[in-house]
Amino acid sequence: MLQVNVELKERSYPISIGAGLLAEPVSYHPLKQGDKVMIVSNPTIAEHYLATVTSTLETLGCVVDFVLIPDGEKYKTLSSLDLIFTALLEKNHNRDSTIIALGGGVIGDVAGYAAASYQRGIRFIQIPTTLLAQVDSSVGGKTAVNHPLGKNMIGAFYQPISVIIDTETLKTLPKREVSAGLAEVIKYGAIFDLAFFEWLEQHISELVQLDQSALEYCIQRCCQLKADVVARDETEKGDRALLNLGHTFGHAIETHLGYGNWLHGEAVAVGMLEAAALSHILGDLSEQDVFRIEKLIAQATLPTISPDGMQPEEYLPYMWRDKKVLSGQLRLILLKSLGSAYVTSQVTEQQVIDAIRRFTQQ
């Protein structure tokens, strides 16, 4: 088992990473005899893991309830939140109860916000079961639900008391979801850590094949990189924005196609390539490094080209609407070199279009 600590003073917490952790009582520290727990999950995930989590917690002497919300991003809503509150109240959960999120980013975001809000805040444990959730959404304390007029518009910064990552849960995850998670993994290397990027170049096929020890190391490294940036900038006023490499381009793709056609990670993969191409146009990133990113993305079985027919000019209106646009300037995360990202608003529309065109079908 590997471990990462997220350092946030009195709100610090550990992330444990290993194969088979769900079945080990010690993973659930500090839960103990008599503690009340509400597991939040969805039917897809519950089928695989609810019994294991429940029985392990019962071994510890915890009193375990659960509530399932329907599977899918479209249920990341205030209504699902209300379902959770109703379950908590019906089962007489009080301020000493703990919510456990068992699932991907959707479950983690909704359950985390429920924990932040129930009686103004109860304890919260993340058990992320998608690669994206393991390397990204379960770490850092951002919780949210969507509103019909905007994604992630309602939420809280609320830290869990621990994160339990069982790498074996990825075995039941659809391959396409694994690849989508790898897009965020590659992102960490590109933004922060050349050595990790090089490690990924060596081990990408092991990751695709879910080699457990490669996964453990990879997830630990990503969690450490995210934990570091969160410790520096908990509420996303500075550095933490670098995590959005490729995301402004990616959101344009997601919105253009309608959410749910491409996975978020797939759109981010192409977005990263476009950001890399733009960094090259600005004279920072070498041609060679753009190729390295492209090759790694392809090996992760992610798309390397814009969706059918989407033209460079079609990105712009979406990009301008992005919340990272500050006082009328397009703000983008770009690369100075592999392993080093920065924020800039010094790019022209023409440069953005040229960068996108490189990854567009003609």
Added chain:
Amino acid sequence: MLQVNVELKERSYPISIGAGLLAEPVSYHPLKQGDKVMIVSNPTIAEHYLATVTSTLETLGCVVDFVLIPDGEKYKTLSSLDLIFTALLEKNHNRDSTIIALGGGVIGDVAGYAAASYQRGIRFIQIPTTLLAQVDSSVGGKTAVNHPLGKNMIGAFYQPISVIIDTETLKTLPKREVSAGLAEVIKYGAIFDLAFFEWLEQHISELVQLDQSALEYCIQRCCQLKADVVARDETEKGDRALLNLGHTFGHAIETHLGYGNWLHGEAVAVGMLEAAALSHILGDLSEQDVFRIEKLIAQATLPTISPDGMQPEEYLPYMWRDKKVLSGQLRLILLKSLGSAYVTSQVTEQQVIDAIRRFTQQ
């Protein structure tokens, strides 16, 4: 104008108290030219004060929108919250926007929780317009909405950036609501401050008649007492519980009658008398002091006796369900003397019944 500072390090904020503040641009500091503001209110209050607040903010150059939720505790819900989010999104409010709560405790609680949650937290200003909100709910950062299965079950600790108390707004408030607010005022004296209790004995009729300078002093004193306890105990893990003097008894009355029949402050008034009687039975508070509290409550035109037909034994089941019950022990706030409260679980049911009986119709 009088001022109180709530000292919470980087989240400290000022409370300004004075007659006519709503019409003075300087009250709205730090809002300035170009700032976007969403006023949350209800139709009853908007009729009296929305135009003044809006035009004063427009004088400053702010861009002002508003959203009204229906009047009443029963609209303190997730649905009203959603109305506020929709208004914010429809009018393109972003992370730099400010929510202003213009109203009583219901509006303050809902709008505060909306501010805590919108894009994970935007700026928030309280303009309380009931006496209860001015001396209690607008100070301290507790925000919440109700759930069909429990009051204030969903919310956040979220501090405003300032509180603006215009004592003239009390002129349009129904007299019964003024008296209900006075119950909380008397509570501060009884819990924390004998000198203030004595001041109240001297000035209670001026307060009932809404003498503006008496109100200013009184509200300042209450806000100071609450600010002190909040600074010591922001998230209600200790001292802050003392503010619940009379509330366990009071909640029993409110629940027994069905919420909305007696005002909260009316139930708290009788609850305080019962707590005082119990303190006397335990040998702490003198008979004379119980009389002084009773007299002050009567002068504030508040009830001094349990509602028609409610018997002492009928209080108990509600009191046991109160969230202040910890591990099976009834925990009550009682008085050592006038101006000094403490928490205890050393009371017998019989003592509780005897205390209640003293203020029950036979």
